[in-house]
Amino acid sequence: MKTAIPEVTFKTRVRDESVGGDNPFRWQDITSSEIFKNKSVVVLALPGAFTPTCSSTHLPGFEKKYDELKANGVDEIYCLSVNDSFTMFQWAKHLAVSKVKMLPDGNGDFTRLMGMLVKKENLGFGDRSWRYSMHVVDGEIKQLFVEPGLMDNCPDDPFSVSDVDTMLDYLAK
Numbered sequence: 001m002k003t004a005i006p007e008v009t010f011k012t013r014v015r016d017e018s019v020g021g022d023n024p025f026r027w028q029d030i031t032s033s034e035i036f037k038n039k040s041v042v043v044l045a046l047p048g049a050f051t052p053t054c055s056s057t058h059l060p061g062f063e064k065k066y067d068e069l070k071a072n073g074v075d076e077i078y079c080l081s082v083n084d085s086f087t088m089f090q091w092a093k094h095l096a097v098s099k100v101k102m103l104p105d106g107n108g109d110f111t112r113l114m115g116m117l118v119k120k121e122n123l124g125f126g127d128r129s130w131r132y133s134m135h136v137v138d139g140e141i142k143q144l145f146v147e148p149g150l151m152d153n154c155p156d157d158p159f160s161v162s163d164v165d166t167m168l169d170y171l172a173k
Contacts, residue, residue: 003141006113007032010103013085032110035103036139039075042167043103043136045111047120047128049083049091053159058131059097061164066099069164072171074135078103082111082128105129119152133162135170143170 010032013025035041044062046054059079062069069077080103081088088102108127111117116130130150135143145166147158 003144005032005036005136005139005141006110008105008109008113010035010110011085011106012104013089033139035076035078036136038138039136040073041136042069042074042077042133043080044077044100044133044162044164045080045114045116045129046131046162047081047157048125049081049087050094053131053157054081055091055095058159058163059100060095062167063095063097063100065164065168068168069171072168074171076101080105080110080129082106082108082117116146116150118150118154120154122153122155131157131159131162133164133167135167145170 009029012028012030014028015024016026017024019026044058046058048054062077066077077100079100082105084106085104088104092102105111108117111129116132117127118130120126120128130147132144132146134141145161147160147162149158
């Protein structure tokens, strides 16, 4: 498999003490190239912040085993969701996530170009990411673990191959 990561610009918020006040954050654009160039990166992509499986297992698993991922040659781990940066920040804070970096795909641009944007209108979510994880080296997808049943308005929430242990097993080989 040799598939390049889509080139998009993510709208993020970063802490900047020079801003002052109660909310010392400023907008900062970051591109796919800046995230993935010359790095080994793991991305976990999920349907939504504060949702049950995403909050109880998927993201916490990657946070808990962050050091193991790093020990297997990974430079960065990102959690991507079709949510805005404010929501992603509060969700990370709520879960005490401090190692995995949050990557808001608020417009779903990256997710759409990955072919992973699905409708979740049956849950009132609108367009969201299908659940998957991937290993990317220097902008090239080396391994993609996509949950089975990719479809709009899926009646369930498959979670069997995009977990941290599957990624660690793959990286160890």
